[in-house]
Amino acid sequence: xxxTKCGKPASVKLRHYNIKLCKEHFNEFIEQRVEKAIKKFKMxxxxxxxxxxxxxxxxxxxxxxxxxxxxxxxxALFIRAGKSGMVQKAQEIVEKNAELxxxxxxxxxxxxxxxxxxxxxxxxxxxxxxxxxxxxxxxxLMNKFAYENGYDVVVTGHNLNxxxxxxxxxxxxxxxxxxxxxxxxxxxxxxxxxxxxxxxVLNYEEDIxxxxxxxxxxxxxxxxxxxxxxxxxVYKKILRELEEEQPGITLNFYLGFxxxxxxxxxxxxxxRECKECGYxxxxxxxxxxxxxxQVEKRKNKTPA
Amino acid sequence: xxxTKCGKPASVKLRHYNIKLCKEHFNEFIEQRVEKAIKKFKMxxxxxxxxxxxxxxxxxxxxxxxxxxxxxxxxALFIRAGKSGMVQKAQEIVEKNAELxxxxxxxxxxxxxxxxxxxxxxxxxxxxxxxxxxxxxxxxLMNKFAYENGYDVVVTGHNLNxxxxxxxxxxxxxxxxxxxxxxxxxxxxxxxxxxxxxxxVLNYEEDIxxxxxxxxxxxxxxxxxxxxxxxxxVYKKILRELEEEQPGITLNFYLGFxxxxxxxxxxxxxxRECKECGYxxxxxxxxxxxxxxQVEKRKNKTPA
Numbered sequence: 001x002x003x004t005k006c007g008k009p010a011s012v013k014l015r016h017y018n019i020k021l022c023k024e025h026f027n028e029f030i031e032q033r034v035e036k037a038i039k040k041f042k043m044x045x046x047x048x049x050x051x052x053x054x055x056x057x058x059x060x061x062x063x064x065x066x067x068x069x070x071x072x073x074x075x076a077l078f079i080r081a082g083k084s085g086m087v088q089k090a091q092e093i094v095e096k097n098a099e100l101x102x103x104x105x106x107x108x109x110x111x112x113x114x115x116x117x118x119x120x121x122x123x124x125x126x127x128x129x130x131x132x133x134x135x136x137x138x139x140x141l142m143n144k145f146a147y148e149n150g151y152d153v154v155v156t157g158h159n160l161n162x163x164x165x166x167x168x169x170x171x172x173x174x175x176x177x178x179x180x181x182x183x184x185x186x187x188x189x190x191x192x193x194x195x196x197x198x199x200x201v202l203n204y205e206e207d208i209x210x211x212x213x214x215x216x217x218x219x220x221x222x223x224x225x226x227x228x229x230x231x232x233x234v235y236k237k238i239l240r241e242l243e244e245e246q247p248g249i250t251l252n253f254y255l256g257f258x259x260x261x262x263x264x265x266x267x268x269x270x271x272r273e274c275k276e277c278g279y280x281x282x283x284x285x286x287x288x289x290x291x292x293x294q295v296e297k298r299k300n301k302t303p304a
Numbered sequence: 305x306x307x308t309k310c311g312k313p314a315s316v317k318l319r320h321y322n323i324k325l326c327k328e329h330f331n332e333f334i335e336q337r338v339e340k341a342i343k344k345f346k347m348x349x350x351x352x353x354x355x356x357x358x359x360x361x362x363x364x365x366x367x368x369x370x371x372x373x374x375x376x377x378x379x380a381l382f383i384r385a386g387k388s389g390m391v392q393k394a395q396e397i398v399e400k401n402a403e404l405x406x407x408x409x410x411x412x413x414x415x416x417x418x419x420x421x422x423x424x425x426x427x428x429x430x431x432x433x434x435x436x437x438x439x440x441x442x443x444x445l446m447n448k449f450a451y452e453n454g455y456d457v458v459v460t461g462h463n464l465n466x467x468x469x470x471x472x473x474x475x476x477x478x479x480x481x482x483x484x485x486x487x488x489x490x491x492x493x494x495x496x497x498x499x500x501x502x503x504x505v506l507n508y509e510e511d512i513x514x515x516x517x518x519x520x521x522x523x524x525x526x527x528x529x530x531x532x533x534x535x536x537x538v539y540k541k542i543l544r545e546l547e548e549e550q551p552g553i554t555l556n557f558y559l560g561f562x563x564x565x566x567x568x569x570x571x572x573x574x575x576r577e578c579k580e581c582g583y584x585x586x587x588x589x590x591x592x593x594x595x596x597x598q599v600e601k602r603k604n605k606t607p608a
Contacts, residue, residue, distance in 0.1 A: 171475060172546070172553060172556075172557050173553075173556065173557075173560070174556075174557075174560035174561070174563075174564060176564075231549070231550075234545075234546065234549050234550075237545075238542050238545065238546070241538075241541075241542065242476070242538065242542070245535070245538050246535075246538075249476060249477075252476075252477065252478075253476045253477075253478075256477070256478035257478075259478075260478060260480075
């Protein structure tokens with residue numbers, strides 16, 4: 001198997017691009033697709049103050065390495081959502097990568113906002129799916145930290161398969177609101193909302209896994225234990241099956257959607273400031289503060 | 305298990321509707337969904353001269369029975385596309401149903417247009433997928449027969465899963481032309497083009513199978529042998545998997561598409577009459593006549 005670019009022995013074969021690449025040209029290929037996403041969707045520039053939200057998983061950590069390699073100045077933020085062994089292990093992994101990359105790593109402990117409770121404990125207490133709680137908490141704290149520390153953009157590790165599976169689900173259920181907003185960059189729509197960018201959207205999940213492995217980037221091997229049974233995984237499985245039959249379909253499907261999208265609609269009607277914390281929301285009290293109040297109320301009810 | 309309608313013992317459970325029904329109410333339920341499709345999409349009326357294209361498969365044959373039961377006057381057309389045992393068996397089945405329903409059955413032998421060759425033989429000769437040849441031949445001969453015999457509409461047995469899987473494929477590949485035209489009724493767009501209707505579009509394939517079985521309607525058990533490996537089957541399999549997770553998603557997906565479709569675009573630009581046969585085409589010679597010429601040319605080349 002020869003590298004399509006240089007003819008040297010290839011170490012990887014990428015069916016969805018129908019190419020074989022040696023390690024060097026594979027790295028280059030994947031990194032160029034990140035650079036392409038950044039430029040194509042005007043995500044940020046070399047002088048932007050960039051904050052990457054890292055979970056310890058292969059996507060965010062690999063992206064962290066790629067951005068540094070591409071010459072971007074990037075600090076990292078790790079949000080502790082609990083005290084489990086997995087959280088501890090994830091923190092150790094991101095600390096190790098911060099060392100390797102010689103970059104600033106900020107750690108925010110979400111449990112401090114909920115009297116020490118983890119998102120899992122909150123989910124049990126309120127009988128709500130942990131993913132919905134985790135999503136509210138992470139989005140809020142990422143934005144809050146980025147805004148209060150003057151970052152120009154928050155970067156997350158969402159990859160092509162993440163975006164295409166969300167897209168497939170939103171089309172199957174005709175979720176027009178979400179379809180209108182889905183875009184690789186969520187620009188500034190309020191003074192206190194920091195733009196959010198997904199530079200990995202042009203890269204397949206399996207290629208990022210390969211990138212992390214080939215370049216021995218420390219990362220969590222296990223997926224989030226709470227993701228088991230998540231609907232998005234159903235759509236991911238379906239896209240993987242389709243790729244078996246039609247290599248490249250995931251990318252064509254996602255790019256076809258972006259290409260046909262006239263003007264993504266980001267403005268959120270009725271955005272105002274939460275009367276508790278002052279951060280933007282469409283309700284009187286934002287979902288994060290509502291969550292805090294619910295937890296507080298429930299804690300006061302339960303005997304110590 | 306009790307019938308949701310009458311409380312008597314139910315013989316079927318339909319997950320996608322979350323109902324259980326006795327045979328009588330199951331028949332009624334499925335037939336009403338055919339009547340609903342006919343009315344909702346203004347397919348035809350009680351006085352329309354209706355021609356149903358029957359293949360011997362469960363869909364077209366069950367629909368034939370349903371339309372008779374719903375009080376529509378309907379003649380049937382069976383197109384012989386070859387001489388295989390399966391074609392023979394299919395013909396016997398449609399003849400038997402014609403007897404049961406006491407309705408006129410017309411039989412057209414497609415091989416007569418191709419010097420006796422079957423669509424399979426043509427596909428081997430021209431190295432083209434048999435489905436593409438079969439599609440051209442059937443659509444042409446159905447329309448020709450219907451037009452020349454004064455029918456108001458041609459009815460086919462395409463069911464919900466057929467339509468939803470075509471839709472899924474067209475969305476995944478952003479086939480805008482097909483998406484614009486996909487509609488349960490293809491109205492008259494040319495003097496010599498007879499409208500085409502699909503009254504089974506609101507019924508799940510598995511329910512039609514159940515209907516044929518419960519009502520002991522003679523039908524071919526085997527799918528068309530040439531359909532093996534067809535791309536549409538990939539999408540059908542995916543929709544079945546989705547139904548396992550989210551019962552009812554196929555119907556919601558398809559209805560959501562129809563609901564959001566402003567005005568289906570049926571007009572075909574540049575439609576003119578084929579200089580060979582006079583039937584409408586966008587080319588100088590229609591695909592059917594081109595096919596005949598190719599076969600003729602190839603036959604003349606090969607020594608007898």
